Amino acid sequence: xxxxxxxxxxxxxSILKEDFYNPPIEKVYxxxxxxxxxxxxxxxxxxxxxxxxxxxxxDDEYLFEYSMFEAIDGxxxxxxxxxxxxxxxxxxxxxxxxxxxxxxxxxxxxxIKDERNLxxxxxxxxxxxxxxxLKPEVQxxxxxxxxxxxxxxxxxxxxxxxxxAGIPLFVRGEPIGMxxxxxxxxxxxxxxxxxxxxxVALYDGIVNILEQxxxxxxxxxxxxxxxxxxxxxxxxxxxxxxxxxxQKLPIKSIIAxxxxxxxxxxxxxxxxxxxxxxxxxxxxxxLPEEINNSNKVLLMIPGFFCNRSxxxxxxRQMSLGYDYPVLALDVRGRSKYTLPEKGGIGSGWTxxxxxxxxxxxxxxxxxxxxxxxxxxxxxxxMGGMIPRFYAAAxxxxxxxxxxxxxxxxxxxxxxxxxxxxxxxxxxVFKFGSYTENEREEMVKQLQELLTxxxxxxxxxxxxxxxxxxxxxxxxITSPSYVDLDARIPxxxxxxxxxxxxxxxxxxxxxxxxxxxxLFSPVATVDLHKFFTMLGNLSNSLRMLHWNIGQNLPTxxxxxxxxxxxxxxxxxxxxxxxxxxxxxVIIQFVxxxxxxxSFSSYDGSxxxxxxxxxxxxxxFSVIGTKDTLxxxxxxxxxxxxxxxxxxKLVEYPQGHMGVVVHPETVRxxxxxxxxxxxxxx
Numbered sequence: 001x002x003x004x005x006x007x008x009x010x011x012x013x014s015i016l017k018e019d020f021y022n023p024p025i026e027k028v029y030x031x032x033x034x035x036x037x038x039x040x041x042x043x044x045x046x047x048x049x050x051x052x053x054x055x056x057x058x059d060d061e062y063l064f065e066y067s068m069f070e071a072i073d074g075x076x077x078x079x080x081x082x083x084x085x086x087x088x089x090x091x092x093x094x095x096x097x098x099x100x101x102x103x104x105x106x107x108x109x110x111x112i113k114d115e116r117n118l119x120x121x122x123x124x125x126x127x128x129x130x131x132x133x134l135k136p137e138v139q140x141x142x143x144x145x146x147x148x149x150x151x152x153x154x155x156x157x158x159x160x161x162x163x164x165a166g167i168p169l170f171v172r173g174e175p176i177g178m179x180x181x182x183x184x185x186x187x188x189x190x191x192x193x194x195x196x197x198x199x200v201a202l203y204d205g206i207v208n209i210l211e212q213x214x215x216x217x218x219x220x221x222x223x224x225x226x227x228x229x230x231x232x233x234x235x236x237x238x239x240x241x242x243x244x245x246x247q248k249l250p251i252k253s254i255i256a257x258x259x260x261x262x263x264x265x266x267x268x269x270x271x272x273x274x275x276x277x278x279x280x281x282x283x284x285x286x287l288p289e290e291i292n293n294s295n296k297v298l299l300m301i302p303g304f305f306c307n308r309s310x311x312x313x314x315x316r317q318m319s320l321g322y323d324y325p326v327l328a329l330d331v332r333g334r335s336k337y338t339l340p341e342k343g344g345i346g347s348g349w350t351x352x353x354x355x356x357x358x359x360x361x362x363x364x365x366x367x368x369x370x371x372x373x374x375x376x377x378x379x380x381x382m383g384g385m386i387p388r389f390y391a392a393a394x395x396x397x398x399x400x401x402x403x404x405x406x407x408x409x410x411x412x413x414x415x416x417x418x419x420x421x422x423x424x425x426x427x428v429f430k431f432g433s434y435t436e437n438e439r440e441e442m443v444k445q446l447q448e449l450l451t452x453x454x455x456x457x458x459x460x461x462x463x464x465x466x467x468x469x470x471x472x473x474x475x476i477t478s479p480s481y482v483d484l485d486a487r488i489p490x491x492x493x494x495x496x497x498x499x500x501x502x503x504x505x506x507x508x509x510x511x512x513x514x515x516x517x518l519f520s521p522v523a524t525v526d527l528h529k530f531f532t533m534l535g536n537l538s539n540s541l542r543m544l545h546w547n548i549g550q551n552l553p554t555x556x557x558x559x560x561x562x563x564x565x566x567x568x569x570x571x572x573x574x575x576x577x578x579x580x581x582x583x584v585i586i587q588f589v590x591x592x593x594x595x596x597s598f599s600s601y602d603g604s605x606x607x608x609x610x611x612x613x614x615x616x617x618x619f620s621v622i623g624t625k626d627t628l629x630x631x632x633x634x635x636x637x638x639x640x641x642x643x644x645x646x647k648l649v650e651y652p653q654g655h656m657g658v659v660v661h662p663e664t665v666r667x668x669x670x671x672x673x674x675x676x677x678x679x680x
Contacts, residue, residue, distance in 0.1 A: 005664045023281060028124035030112050032074050035240055035651055041176060041210075042080070043220035045069050047227035048169070048206065049083035052181045054567035055198050055232060058260050060662040062565075063195055064181035066102060066161060070119050071177035077119055080154065085565055091373040103156040116150045118168075119178045126168035127175060135203065135404070136168040138196045140187060151536050167199045171210050197259050198232040207228040228567075229309075229575055234258045234265075247272060249337075261320040264289040270330075270337060275357045278340025279332035279349065282363065284308060286319035286326040296471055296676060297366060297373045298326045301359075303381025303478075305590065307334040307578045309571075310380065314659050315667065317669040318378075325373075327366070331358040333579045348581035350601040351382070355390050356397060356463075363464045374471035380659050381629060384478025385598070387636070391466040391473070392614040398463055432494045472617035472645070474672050477560075477629050477655050480608050480637025481598045482591035485627035519580040560626055560654020563661055572656075596636060611637045617645035619675045622657060628655040647675055 033041065052067035062085060071080040084102045112120040124137035142163050143149065165187070166180040179202075187195060206227055213223040234256040241250040254267045268285040275281055298318055300311040310327035319326040331354050332338045339345060366375055377387040390397070559572060583601055591598040595610045620638045622631045632652075638648055649671055651665050 008657070022128075025121055025124045025128070026113075026115070028127050030072060030120065030123055030127070033072050033176060034171075034174060034304055037171070037214050040214065040218040040220060040223075041071075041171075044210070044223050044227070045071060045177070046081040046083070047224035048179050050083045050224075050567065050570075051202065051232075052179060052229050052232060053083050053085045054228070055181070055202070056662075057191055057194055060206065062181045063191075063198070064165070066182040068103065068180050068182070069177055070180070072112075072123075072175060073109055075113070076111045077117065077177065078109045079103070079105075079121075082582050085567070090208040103161075104158060105156060107156060108152040110150050110152055114150065118149050119153075122166070123168045123175050123178055126170070130170055130173060135200060136170070138165065138167050138199045140165040140192055140195070143290045157182070163187060164201065165195055167203050169206055169513060171207065171214070187554075194259065194641065197235070199234040199505070201235055202230060204236065205232065225574060228571070231256075233260050237264075244271070245413070258316075260318050263320050265320060270335075271365070272337050273361055275332065275361045275550055276353070277346070278342065279353075279357075280338045280552075281332065281358050281361055282308075282330040282335060282337050283365065284328045284330075286328075288319050288323045289327070290323055291325055292323040294324070294676060294678070295373060296324060296376050297370050298324050298376050298378055299362060299366065300326060300328045301331070301377065301379040301383030301386055302329075302334075302576075303379075303383045304584070305578060305580045306380075306383075306576050310576045310656070310659060311378070313662070313665050314378065314669065318673070321666075321669055324677055325370070327362075329362055333581060335578070345487070345581075348583045350583045351385075351587050351598075352600050354382075354386050354584075355393075355607075359386050359390055360463050363469055364462075367464060374679075375469055376472050376474065376679070377470060378474045378476065378672070379478055380476045381478055381655065384473070384475035385480075385607070387470065387473050387619070388475060388478070388480075388611065388614060388641075391470060391600075391616050392610040392612075393605060393607060394463065394640075395613070396610065466616060472619065472676065474619045474621070474675075476621040476668070477623045477626050477634070477658050478620075479598075479629040479633035480611060480640070481596050481633055482588050483596075483630060483633050484592060485630045559656050560623065560628055561657035561660055562625070562654060563657070568660065608637065608640075611640040612642065614641040615643055617679055618643050618647075619672055620646065620648045622648065622650045623653045623655060623658050624650050625652060626656045626658075645678060 036423065046069075048069050051061065053064050055063040057063060062488075065085055067083045069080050069081040070077045073080075082102045110117050110119075112123075114120070122137075122139050129136055140163075143154070143157060143161065161182045161184070163183050163186055164180055165183075168178050181199075199387050209223060209226050209230075213219060213226070236254055236256045238255040240253040240255075242253060244251050249270075249272065251271065252269050254262070256267070257264045266285075266287040268287070271283040271285070272280050273283070296316075300308065300315055302308055302310040308330045312326050315326045315328050316326050330338055332349055333345070364377065366373065366531050379385070379387055418437035559569075561568070564572075585599055587598070597606050599606050599608075618638070618641055620634055622634050623629075624631065635648070638646065651658055651664050653661055658664055658668060
């Protein structure tokens with residue numbers, strides 16, 4: 001009798017397992033969107049489709065031409081967001097049906113229980129997978145061969161929308177909809193494999209971001225930008241937060257595997273290092289699983305109005321492709337972490353601050369944290385001027401540092417020799433009046449005059465010797481002076497007049513207007529905030545700055561990337577361009593009207609002239625289509641340098657295309673790696 005009961009129980013349990021744990025897929029309940037964050041998601045899901053049309057294969061071909069997101073809408077599914085490679089959007093301003101410019105809208109609500117609703121079946125299957133701790137499956141099929149594709153979905157697809165790939169999305173274990181990518185051509189088997197990797201990585205990234213941002217306050221714009229910046233070419237294994245000495249914020253370390261390079265790597269963000277007057281620099285580290293034997297670390301510096309995101313593609317290529325540890329630098333003003341916490345930014349900062357304060361601070365950090373390593377600097381545009389001007393003017397800068405310390409000591413002295421000492425100091429402080437030997441001799445005299453009860457605190461620790469730490473400089477589309485090739489009517493005439501008159505009129509007039517007149521209440525110009533404002537207002541304004549940028553010569557020249565797509569454009573506008581000081585702008589404007597020279601803010605030091613003292617190895621990159629830093633502005637400084645190991649290469653790109661166009665980046669990485677191997 002006992003055995004019979006056990007057998008009956010076993011049969012009932014078997015039935016229970018089948019009915020409860022493995023129900024028919026079409027019977028799985030799909031809950032409506034949680035009302036507590038439905039409105040937030042409605043402002044975010046356009047980032048899903050924008051990201052989809054920005055995904056690329058290993059050869060940089062885009063995975064999809066189009067994308068759509070079918071969201072759960074009560075007891076139905078409905079397309080809520082669409083995008084194409086030529087038309088990205090921000091969130092929809094209206095929930096009403098409308099004629100979509102990409103698909104054959106309007107979009108209909110398709111009941112989840114409708115047996116022809118193929119998307120609903122995929123979501124129901126994914127619910128079972130997620131409940132068992134699995135990730136949703138990636139679905140790939142052709143429109144022509146799909147069975148169960150609802151007529152309302154077939155209706156909205158245009159003739160070149162032939163193949164679909166998609167993945168259901170979840171938030172906290174609950175489904176929110178299905179994200180689709182659509183393309184014209186069939187996927188190869190290898191492409192299917194790579195596509196599946198990326199969609200799973202995208203799923204992980206979206207789920208993590210949504211869960212974090214829902215808790216943090218539901219900042220829709222910030223969330224959209226995070227999603228559009230996701231790295232889907234890597235699988236993240238672990239994320240650590242560690243406390244470091246003298247770091248107020250923990251360092252975030254990501255351990256991931258890069259599909260494209262088939263390598264594991266670590267990425268650390270961000271090391272915040274104080275410089276002066278409350279400002280800081282910020283460093284991001286790329287560390288491959290195996291480091292090459294070159295004993296070199298690469299330091300990458302972006303240029304005018306740009307943060308380190310500009311260098312991401314090149315940094316990854318050098319780190320994962322050639323096994324270098326790579327640091328990407330944000331100088332002061334590039335993020336909120338590099339600005340003073342208290343007291344504001346005052347009157348801003350200058351290019352001299354980048355050269356004299358921020359760059360040597362980065363070098364000292366490397367000396368301390370990566371002892372024995374020599375540094376190869378990769379600098380784009382102004383980022384290439386900084387290390388070249390530093391190394392070229394180092395002796396004068398070292399003397400100036402001594403002079404500043406001496407001056408401080410002199411002013412503190414109250415004795416009978418003070419008058420004579422101050423007279424001699426005034427001679428020392430005039431940069432252009434004496435040779436280096438003469439200045440050294442006068443510094444020696446000052447030291448002798450001040451010997452006795454007070455010891456002169458002369459130190460060059462703040463300025464690392466470039467010959468000791470820098471192995472070489474890769475200067476990328478980096479001018480030695482400013483000479484814009486702008487296609488603006490009358491600009492050439494203005495340049496010629498300004499150069500003829502010189503500093504006596506045009507240059508100083510502009511200087512006074514910018515520094516004392518129009519911009520006196522404003523110390524900086526923040527392009528990031530401007531484009532963020534456009535992105536927050538409406539999708540039409542976001543599209544507007546793409547159209548303006550494509551047709552306005554000055555903005556197009558500033559980008560200098562003729563193959564740019566809308567996703568890349570928005571990435572520049574909203575994630576690369578940042579804040580810049582009015583004083584920095586003034587220095588660039590003055591250089592435009594000073595014949596072949598770029599000078600310090602106070603005009604006492606001509607950095608361009610100092611390039612004749614540069615002896616470090618230099619790999620100089622020219623963009624043959626660059627109108628912002630025309631080839632002659634880089635060639636001029638290259639010819640002046642006395643480096644024994646210097647090489648000049650040309651690529652058929654504009655100003656920023658050299659560091660963002662995938663094929664050019666790979667070529668630059670290979671060429672510069674080969675050159676690095678010639679360095680000591």
